[in-house]
Amino acid sequence: MKIDKLADFSDPSLCHRLVVKIGSALLVDDDGEIRTEWLRTVIEDVREARDRGQEVVIVSSGSIAIGAKKLGFFGKRRSLSEAQASAAVGQITLASTWSDLLAEQGMTAAQMLLTLDDFEGRRRYLNASSTFGRLLKSSVVPVVNENDSIATGEIRFGDNDRLAARVAQSCSADGVILLTDVDGLYDKHPNEPDATRLEKVHGVTEEIQAMADSESGSDVGTGGMTAKLLAAQIAERAGIALAIVDGSHRKPLTYAAENTSGTLFLPKRDDSAYKAWIGGRMRFNGSITVDDGCASALHDGRSLLAAGIVKVDGDFERGDVITIHDLVGRMIAKGMTEYDAEDCDAIKGKQNSKQEAILGHTPRSAVIHRDQLVLL
Known part of the structure; x- marks a missing residue:
């Protein structure tokens, strides 16, 4: 009850x-x-x-x-x-x-x-x-x-x-x-x-x-x-x-x-x-903007992948909680990132198969895993 x-x-x-x-x-x-x-x-x-x-x-x-x-x-x-x-x-x-x-x-x-x-x-x-x-x-x-x-x-x-x-x-x-x-x-x-x-x-x-x-x-x-x-x-x-x-x-x-x-x-x-x-966090070092397909995937319970990112803002580090916005600027989620801002910007829009050459190491499964992401 x-x-x-x-x-x-x-x-x-x-x-x-x-x-x-x-x-x-x-x-x-x-x-x-x-x-x-x-x-x-x-x-x-x-x-x-x-x-x-x-x-x-x-x-x-x-x-x-x-x-x-x-x-x-x-x-x-x-x-x-x-x-x-x-x-x-x-x-x-x-x-x-x-x-x-x-x-x-x-x-x-x-x-x-x-x-x-x-x-x-x-x-x-x-x-x-x-x-x-x-x-x-x-x-x-x-x-x-x-x-x-x-x-x-x-x-x-x-x-x-x-x-x-x-x-x-x-x-x-x-x-x-x-x-x-x-x-x-x-x-x-x-x-x-x-x-x-x-x-x-x-x-x-x-x-x-x-x-x-x-x-x-x-x-x-x-x-x-x-x-x-x-x-x-x-x-x-x-x-x-x-x-x-x-x-x-x-x-x-x-x-x-x-x-x-x-x-x-x-x-x-x-x-x-x-x-x-995570959902109650009020201060952030950065944000990510995602395309419509990525936004839809997040609402379906998926993790946030680099391929859906169109813009990276701020100076965040791996482990920081950042905000996720859609193309019209609405905050749609918060989550703990697996990458810092520089690496995230480097692989934005890229499929997983192309990320290793950019990063110099095997990429992680997601930029923000669904277990560390909260929809708003």
């Missing part, structure tokens, strides 16, 4: 391990202070989930907003250094608050600060996965945030929605709930009078993506509906259900389950842990 409705997130037989993400707009008020009493009700939800036999991981935003208040940057446009300084100051308060409030309910908190690099490299990804497993086995509640005090544009997620989805992959969660200041995905801007909320989405298609608004609805958040749909795509590749839920209510997890308030994204696939990691 799989998660099929919002109430299923409260069923330990369907959702044994749950990731809950809390956005800054919910956690921090207009004065830059933590909404402590509301947060206590969230922790009541966490305790009740634990009492049911569920394991819970928290992804908590808020460090920059909290620190900005203390440093006098709140409500102002901040430079990178000011944002990083704010995160360094705010994270102490944020972690302390979580630790104290969880302790009130008899639970132990653990802080994990992660960056994009911790998920892009396979070894570090597995290390994070192992840490989550050990903490949860010890009945600890991991509280995760992006390490904003050191993260810069090229090594950061930029929003905790996608971070939550990657955390869910790495800890083998069954479900993700994004608590936010809206009650789900609408077919048009929710301020329009005829806007309709979608209760279930079976896979994030181009049509679904067109409904998203890339702007965050608050002054303190960094996400927006586009980021949440990207998170849903990451989750669905690993067979993980994800819900966008209005978190403004007291005990928001209970409220969502009882009132079916939110949008549930149901996965279309259930990739292996390795393929889910």
